[in-house]
Amino acid sequence: MSFLPPHVSFPDEPALQACPACASAAARRVYAVRGIPTHSCVLLDDQEAARSFHAGDLALAHCPDCGFLFNDAFDPRLLDYSEDYEETQGCSATFSAWLEGVIDRLVERTDLAGGTLVEVGCGRGDFLAQTCRSASCAGVGIDPSATAGRVDHAAGRGLRFLHERYGASHADLHADVLACRHTLEHLAPVAEVAALFHGGLEEHGGHLFVEVPDTRRILEEGAFWDLYYEHCSYFSAGSLGRLFKRSGFALDALEVEYGGQYLQLTAHPGVGGAAPLDDLAHLAAAVKRFTETCRATLARWHGVLEEARSANQTLVLWGSGSKATGFLTTLGAQDTVRAVVDINPAKHGHFVAGTGHRIVAPGSLTELQPDRVVIMNPVYRDEIQADLDRLGGSAQVDAV
Ligand SMILES: [Zn+2]
Incomplete structure (x- = not known):
């Protein structure tokens, strides 16, 4: 059975902009969805307001030179992260157990105990609080969201929250670890952000810890539900490693986590370290196959819903x-x-x-x-x- 919603298409045309990760002009648009809500985690208490929420377009483009994928139709002006934003997964026992292991490994690897953890895009601050408790360290959460800081500020050696965007002036915080979890994929100018992180860590000599979704799995599974407006930047293990290597970082570790859903990178300003995974050919093949895998998952779920409707x-x-x-x-x-x-x-x-x-x-x-x-x-x-x-x-x- 074939099924393609009228607002979904698989273009094969040059991207309008250069690759935000490596500046290559060779990126091409491969998947598009018109008119989708710009925010997906905002809490809306009115059904009509939810239905008429601002819409934007997704035009997923793939850069063959660095493997990065991005929304070529993204307009950051359509997003406002200062609204009530709810994204915590802390209610799930599965998630909490997994996160505990992640924190233990991070603390051990980076020698964070007793130091300072700065988290960019900290959300409420659950990860910050839990890590500071575990490593007896001080925490600074940076996030423009109104929900930032709704945790116990006495955790570890104490937490504070800055309701603003991360910038060059935050280098003064002397982070021993600069963490950025599930935030980089929301930012379009990824090379500029990587340079900013480098500037923030270079002088004091701290570590960077980045966690983002793994796009390779999304492509291979035809997981169209993982491609949405809030995420304008899509990484693979290779493209994430290449971006930070190019930005002056030495890679300590790059892992695929949480049932293949997340990528975690640990790095520090410097040369050497592990080489980024060479996944360019594999990614290009997965992008090519996505036209079929995505059509197949669309048809499958359309079938499930139609079956339920008719019964x-x-x-x-x-x-x-x-x-x-x-x-x-x-x-x-x-x-x-x-x-x-x-x-x-x-x-x-x-x-x-x-x-x-x-x-x-x-x-x-x-x-x-x-x-x-x-x-x-x-x-x-x-x-x-x-x-x-x-x-x-x-x-x-x-x-x-
Ligand atoms: Zn690129």
């Missing part, structure tokens, strides 16, 4: 993050999905940007009695299945 079944999504927004808006599947479930109480009673779906607590499922549950992140499958079993019912469970 008059109640279908809900589990997980209200960006993946749910990407899934719903790319498929154009607004009507078939009854509600979106999330375990984060801060999200309950709010609505998904762009589609207006109500976000409900797992407990609501005893009332909704879904026939089918679609899990937006397979990493949580066991945890969600256990919750569903506790709530009773016999929904058929699928995961993207």
Whole structure:
């Protein structure tokens, strides 16, 4: 079965701009989605406002020279990170256990104990607080979001929060570790940001820790729900390593984590270190195949939703993050999905940007009695299945 929503296409044309990572002029547009919500984690308490949320276009371009992918139609003016922004995953036991291991390794590798951790794009500050507790260090969180700092400020040797964007003046903070998790993919001028990080660490001699999604998996799985407006920059292990190497860093480690979903880079200003992974040919092949893999996943999920619709079944999504927004808006599947479930109480009673779906607590499922549950992140499958079993019912469970 073939299915392509009218606002989705696979162009094969030159990108309008040079590659933001390596400045090459050879990048080409390979995938496009028109009219998607610009924010996917903003908390909206009005259904109409959620449905009419500002829209932008995604035109994914691939640079054959460094492997970087980016939204060639991205307009940063459409994003406002000072709004109420909820992205914490701390409610999940699976996530917390994994993060604890990440922190232990980071502290050991960088000798952070007793020092200063500066986190760029810290969100609420959960990672900052947990790491400072674990390493008895001082923490500075930098994030323009209004939600930044809603954690225990007494963690470790104390936390403080700067509600602003990271800049050259923050080099004065003398970071022993400069962490930037799930933030770089939201920034378009990635080479400028890497240079800024280098400037921030060069004098004092600290380490950089970066975590971003792994685009290679997205391409290989045809995971269209992982391509959305807020993410304008898409890295592979190779392109991430190449960017920071080119920006004057020596690579300490580059790992694929969390069920193949995340890349983690540890580096320090200097020469030498590990060589970036040579994945250019593999990436180019994955980009080429994406036209088919993405069409196949679109057709598969369109089929699942159509089946539920024609059988008059109640279908809900589990997980209200960006993946749910990407899934719903790319498929154009607004009507078939009854509600979106999330375990984060801060999200309950709010609505998904762009589609207006109500976000409900797992407990609501005893009332909704879904026939089918679609899990937006397979990493949580066991945890969600256990919750569903506790709530009773016999929904058929699928995961993207
Ligand atoms: Zn490039």
